[in-house]
Every structure is written in structure tokens, then in C-alpha cells.
Amino acid sequence: MNVGTWELFLVVVVLLVLYGRRLPDVTRALGRGLSEIKRNLRGIKDDITQIETESLSAKKKPDEPGDKSGDDKKTGEKKIPDLPYSDKQDLSG
Numbered sequence: 331m332n333v334g335t336w337e338l339f340l341v342v343v344v345l346l347v348l349y350g351r352r353l354p355d356v357t358r359a360l361g362r363g364l365s366e367i368k369r370n371l372r373g374i375k376d377d378i379t380q381i382e383t384e385s386l387s388a389k390k391k392p393d394e395p396g397d398k399s400g401d402d403k404k405t406g407e408k409k410i411p412d413l414p415y416s417d418k419q420d421l422s423g
Contacts, residue, residue, distance in 0.1 A: 349356055
């Protein structure tokens with residue numbers, strides 16, 4: 331569907347006749363609506379970016395050296411610390 335110059339001119343003239351006095355109000359309302367939509371989309375994009383960076387930093391974060399709990403964070407099992415002894419020592423008592 332091709333819109334020619336005369337058809338476009340006719341549409342503009344009809345709009346000016348119908349909405350001539352209210353045209354500034356209509357365009358102002360449209361501008362406010364579009365700016366609100368852009369602001370909301372920007373907020374959603376920022377939220378998504380923040381969630382992605384938080385999840386990536388949580389995955390890359392190594393075990394902290396000050397953590398002495400001995401728990402395996404994935405399975406929840408307690409880790410048994412290695413005891414310093416040699417094979418030649420008698421552990422039976």
C-alpha cells in the first residue's frame with residue numbers, strides 16, 4: 331500500500347481541521363506517553379542487567395578464606411578436615 335504525497339497532504343489537512351485547536355495538547359500528551367514508555371523500558375533494562383551481573387558475580391565468587399564452617403555449599407555436607415599423620419603411626423590407640 332503506497333501512500334502518495336497528495337493522500338498524505340489530505341490526511342494532514344483533515345487532522346488540522348478536526349484537531350487544530352487541540353493539536354498542541356494532543357502532541358504534548360503523546361510526547362509524555364512516549365517518554366514514560368522509554369523511561370520504563372530503560373528501568374526494566376537496568377534491572378535485567380543488574381540481575382545478570384549479580385548472578386554472574388555469585389557464580390564466580392570463590393570460597394572465602396575466612397570461612398571456617400567446613401560446609402560444602404553445593405551439597406550442604408560437612409567436610410572432614412585432613413589430619414596430619416603419617417602412615418607409620420598406629421591409629422588404633
